[in-house]
Ligand SMILES: Nc1ncnc2c1ncn2[C@@H]1O[C@H](COP(=O)(O)OP(=O)(O)O)[C@@H](O)[C@H]1O
């Protein structure tokens with residue numbers, strides 16, 4: 001059974017008198033353990049699609065079944081619970097709270113967990129998540145003391161804190177340089193292979209798409225191609241080949257985050 | 260509980276982030292609450308001092324005032340009628356056995372001059388019974404005698420404040436000559452201090468002359484303005500007052516159903532009247548102060564609205580990672596309540612300070628009541644919830660994606 005199953009998904013925005021058809025009937029199945037790259041030109045509906053998959057938005061029509069449960073018409077609170085427990089979301093702009101340490105940023109979703117988690121446990125889990133992304137030594141740094149790559153890895157750790165089975169990422173390397181992008185893609189590949197987390201990752205760069213197992217392409221709100229990646233890239237291999245810089249530091253500091 | 264503690268931490272952090280703004284917002288609450296506390300303290304203090312004054316004046320006392328401002332039709336001020344006479348006072352003394360002490364009285368304000376010093380004060384024309392019924396001892400010299408009253412002697416007994424202001428502290432002025440309305444008066448005594456304590460009317464700021472002297476030499480009138488009577492015991496007060504009223508009605512030939520041209524009030528009734536007035540004043544002042552509290556609340560609402568707008572992206576993110584609308588609502592409500600309660604607490608402290616200062620430097624009596632403190636504290640919380648609710652609902656209703664996209 002696919003973890004994500006989408007049928008005839010449509011999203012229409014109404015801006016004044018104009019109707020913008022962002023999604024015009026999308027069908028897609030994603031199996032557990034897949035690493036799906038979503039590509040397509042700007043404005044083709046990728047983000048709209050991903051927001052619906054991430055339960056951040058609701059479709060105008062169509063069906064979205066997540067883990068065998070229809071979530072397309074769930075209540076706001078029920079969607080919040082799905083976002084908290086079952087899905088991790090990584091944004092292009094990191095969206096870390098400023099003036100808040102990395103570890104506190106990572107702990108944030110636990111604040112809204114429906115289970116009561118004690119302070120010590122929250123801390124332990126946040127440390128574990130930071131360790132996965134290799135930033136345990138930076139846990140008390142604030143976002144403005146971290147590079148763009150590091151900030152994105154903190155954001156990934158935050159997405160991981162509730163052990164989601166699915167990780168959604170909307171152009172996570174969009175604000176990063178090549179070298180840092182490889183580092184971040186390494187994190188995604190390891191999460192996919194070592195932990196079996198299903199990953200859907202938007203990118204408009206063909207290169208980045210090659211890190212996944214399969215690529216779908218959007219155009220004008222439709223999926224126009226869907227094929228497995230034959231020449232998959234491996235970030236770990238590429239990183240070893242790169243000339244060593246500062247091993248823990250990745251790239252330039254980028255756009256500040258929300259908060 | 261745990262959860263609330265965490266939310267409280269988030270709120271404190273958010274408020275800490277913008278210290279200046281937080282402080283200014285709280286200032287509105289601080290001023291409002293401090294004003295309410297101080298006003299209530301002043302009002303309560305005045306009330307207490309009136310009760311004190313009554314107690315020190317003696318509870319057996321009955322006052323007869325010329326004129327009747329309670330009468331319908333013609334509105335005369337108290338003392339405006341000239342139908343009350345020294346003979347009425349004599350009749351009360353002679354015909355009512357329970358009237359232990361009786362003193363006819365008039366009163367005027369005049370300047371008293373002694374050498375280069377002068378002092379404006381209330382000059383009471385009264386009778387020899389007054390210090391007896393009010394248990395008012397002398398500090399220096401003696402009170403005037405029945406003979407002084409009969410002859411309208413130009414003698415004066417000074418209150419402690421007047422004596423101090425004209426002759427200095429700890430100086431015995433008996434035998435000195437002072438001038439009132441350009442006439443020489445001989446100082447024959449000084450009354451012991453009753454202590455200020457009253458705030459509005461210092462009992463020691465007075466000078467007493469025989470009422471006959473005041474009538475003829477200072478005011479040029481034949482009638483008197485009031486009669487002060489002391490009943491022989493506390494149980495006799497009511498009956499005595501009634502008997503006095505009957506006697507005066509007969510003497511003034513007032514028919515049944517017609518309005519009296521005088522008023523008889525026991526000390527208790529006067530106390531009740533003045534307490535009532537003070538209560539109204541207190542409520543009025545507290546109401547005005549309450550308006551500033553309201554303004555403080557609007558300040559909180561304003562700043563919370565700004566905060567919600569500024570933190571739209573943060574709200575969007577919190578929702579994206581699982582915060583429900585109710586979580587966001589609680590967070591902003593707690594922030595508003597923390598603001599108002601914190602401001603309220605400081606305001607209460609400041610209110611205490613102001614009340615202390617007013618008593619210390621202006622010598623007005625104040626009484627801080629626990630009700631006022633609880634009321635202000637509760638009011639602060641309610642204001643936080645009330646004025647925080649709209650901004651918090653606004654935040655809670657945000658759509659996560661739109662909020663995240665907000666610039
Ligand atoms: N909130 C919105 N209101 C109106 N139109 C929108 C909104 N979000 C996206 N769109 C429109 O929907 C289309 C798809 O946008 P999007 O999903 O962001 O594309 P992509 O991520 O592939 O660049 C675009 O034409 C865009 O202008």
Ligand SMILES: [Mg+2]
Pocket residue numbers: 046047048
């Ligand atoms: Mg996009």
